[in-house]
Amino acid sequence: MENFKEYVKMFLELISRPLFEIGGNTITLFSLITAGIIFGGSLLFAKFVGQVVERRLRNLHLDRGVKGSIERFSRYLVIVVGSLISLDTVGVSLQSLTALGAILMVGIGFGLQNITQNFISGIIILIERPIKQGDILQVGDVEGRVSDIRVRSTILLSRDDVAMIIPNSQLVSETVVNESFSADRVRVHVRVGVAYGSDTAAVKEQLLRVAAANEHVLNNPPPLVFFENFGDSSLEFDLRVWVEELWIKDRIMSDLRFAIDAAFRKSGIEISFPQRDIHIRTLPAQGLQLSRNA
Numbered sequence: 001m002e003n004f005k006e007y008v009k010m011f012l013e014l015i016s017r018p019l020f021e022i023g024g025n026t027i028t029l030f031s032l033i034t035a036g037i038i039f040g041g042s043l044l045f046a047k048f049v050g051q052v053v054e055r056r057l058r059n060l061h062l063d064r065g066v067k068g069s070i071e072r073f074s075r076y077l078v079i080v081v082g083s084l085i086s087l088d089t090v091g092v093s094l095q096s097l098t099a100l101g102a103i104l105m106v107g108i109g110f111g112l113q114n115i116t117q118n119f120i121s122g123i124i125i126l127i128e129r130p131i132k133q134g135d136i137l138q139v140g141d142v143e144g145r146v147s148d149i150r151v152r153s154t155i156l157l158s159r160d161d162v163a164m165i166i167p168n169s170q171l172v173s174e175t176v177v178n179e180s181f182s183a184d185r186v187r188v189h190v191r192v193g194v195a196y197g198s199d200t201a202a203v204k205e206q207l208l209r210v211a212a213a214n215e216h217v218l219n220n221p222p223p224l225v226f227f228e229n230f231g232d233s234s235l236e237f238d239l240r241v242w243v244e245e246l247w248i249k250d251r252i253m254s255d256l257r258f259a260i261d262a263a264f265r266k267s268g269i270e271i272s273f274p275q276r277d278i279h280i281r282t283l284p285a286q287g288l289q290l291s292r293n294a
Contacts, residue, residue, distance in 0.1 A: 027090055035086040042082020046075040068133050068149065069126045076151075114169070115152065121168035122151040131171060131178060136246050138177035139166055145247060159247070185218065185244045190256045193234030195270040200227060200235065206267055207239045210259040216252045218242040234272035 053074045057067045125131055126149065135146045137156060142164055144156030154171060156164040179186050194203055204225045211223035223241040230236075239260075243252050264271055 031090045035089045038089060039082055039086040042079055042086070045082070046078035049078050050075040069129065072126060114167075117169045118152045118167045121172040122149070122153075124172055125149060125154070125168055130181070131176070135178050135180040137171075138179070139170060139174065142166065159250070179246050184246070185242055186246055186249065187221075187240055187242050188249055188253055190239040190241070190253055190260070191228070191236065192239070192257075192260055193231055193236050193272045194264070195272040196235060198235060198269050202267060203235075203237055203264075203269055206263045206269065207237065207260065210256060210263050211239060211241050213259065214241075214252065214256060216243050216245055216248075216255075218244065231272075233274045 050071050053071045054067070057070060060067075131137065131146060131149065131154065133146050133149060137144065137146060139156075142156065142158075144158040144162075144164055147155040147157045147163070149155075151168075153168055154166045156166055158164060192207075204227075207225045208223055211217050212219075217223060218241070221242050223239065226238045226240065228236045228238050239256065241256070243249055245252065261271065263269075
């Protein structure tokens with residue numbers, strides 16, 4: 001029993017031994033352990049708060065992006081408060097943080113510029129919500145559905161289920177095509193060229209019939225057919241239809257092309273291809289004799 005008390009006394013002396021000072025405050029191993037426990041607890045509590053907020057918002061008629069932003073800000077707020085409490089535990093006051101922040105800002109300006117830019121861009125995205133979870137984006141040559149919006153980056157999933165990490169600064173500074181921004185539907189174009197001499201009225205009728213037969217094509221707004229141009233080798237038509245399944249629009253367009261090809265074959269309408277007419281002129285006998293003598 002006496003040995004146990006001796007060990008406890010030695011342990012208390014060890015964790016109470018001063019390690020260093022910050023701003024006149026003595027830092028001990030006990031204060032560091034306490035700060036670590038508080039910070040770790042704040043991380044766990046932030047996760048719990050996020051889950052509670054998510055459950056409370058689940059039945060509210062709010063946009064999915066708004067719900068995600070509220071849930072994230074709730075977690076970030078708990079983490080920030082927990083961090084301040086843990087720093088106060090080791091004796092780091094707000095005045096010390098101000099001085100430390102000034103030093104960090106110099107370092108950020110030189111070495112962490114990209115990270116800071118992405119962080120601020122992430123906050124802008126979460127507040128303004130030009131992009132939300134589930135949107136279909138095209139950023140440069142990259143296209144995919146938004147899987148998660150984080151503070152530093154946004155995760156896109158391609159149609160091949162490949163995850164692409166896009167820095168948030170790129171989403172704020174560059175041109176981004178958001179197909180889901182205004183509505184959950186989009187108009188697609190299926191262009192086709194038919195041979196000269198084809199019955200244009202029959203072409204229009206067949207295209208509208210193909211559009212009406214596709215289950216993914218919306219009736220309102222109705223499909224439209226435009227006679228776009230007299231091309232070099234074809235009469236150019238454009239079938240414009242509205243679809244709601246944005247993620248499978250490529251498959252819908254492919255199905256429409258298959259159906260157009262079958263309908264045109266059945267009705268005798270020829271899909272054109274590049275061709276050239278060569279006219280051979282014969283020389284008169286006298287001219288031919290002169291060319292041989294030359």
